[in-house]
Amino acid sequence: MTLSEFHHSLVLPSPPTILNALLKALWLDAKGDWQKSHELVQDLEMKEAAWIHAYLHRKEGDESNARYWYSRAGKIFPKVDVKREWKDIVEELLSRQ
Numbered sequence: 153m154t155l156s157e158f159h160h161s162l163v164l165p166s167p168p169t170i171l172n173a174l175l176k177a178l179w180l181d182a183k184g185d186w187q188k189s190h191e192l193v194q195d196l197e198m199k200e201a202a203w204i205h206a207y208l209h210r211k212e213g214d215e216s217n218a219r220y221w222y223s224r225a226g227k228i229f230p231k232v233d234v235k236r237e238w239k240d241i242v243e244e245l246l247s248r249q
Contacts, residue, residue, distance in 0.1 A: 155243055172249070174200050178242050181208065199225045200245065207237055 153161075153170065158179070161168050167179040173192050181189040190208050193201040206221030211234045222229050230237050 153246055153249065155239070155246060158242055158246060172245075174204060175242070175245050175249075177201075177204050178238060178245070181211075182238065186212065203227055203241060207234065207241060210234060210237075 153168070158175070162179065162182055167176045171179060173196065177189040177192040180192070186208060190205070193204045193208070202221050202225035206218045206225055206227065209215075209221060210218035210230075215229075219229055232240070
């Protein structure tokens with residue numbers, strides 16, 4: 153799936169079945185469901201999930217919690233806005249599928 157296809161899928165009522173849990177979390181976030189997105193990644197033990205977890209807390213405005221999760225992800229606190237970070241994460245994850 154390309155980034156453009158991912159964006160176009162946001163008109164659907166539910167995420168495409170080909171998406172893994174990480175991409176589903178970002179899909180749900182883009183649809184405005186921060187809570188479900190958070191629930192999908194909060195217990196996953198992988199750096200990519202920690203990155204999304206960090207992004208979600210940054211977006212929510214909880215900077216100290218976000219910094220903890222960026223550390224767990226092996227990432228530095230980003231200087232780009234959250235919209236750009238969302239795109240960066242989606243692109244990274246799509247490139248691995």
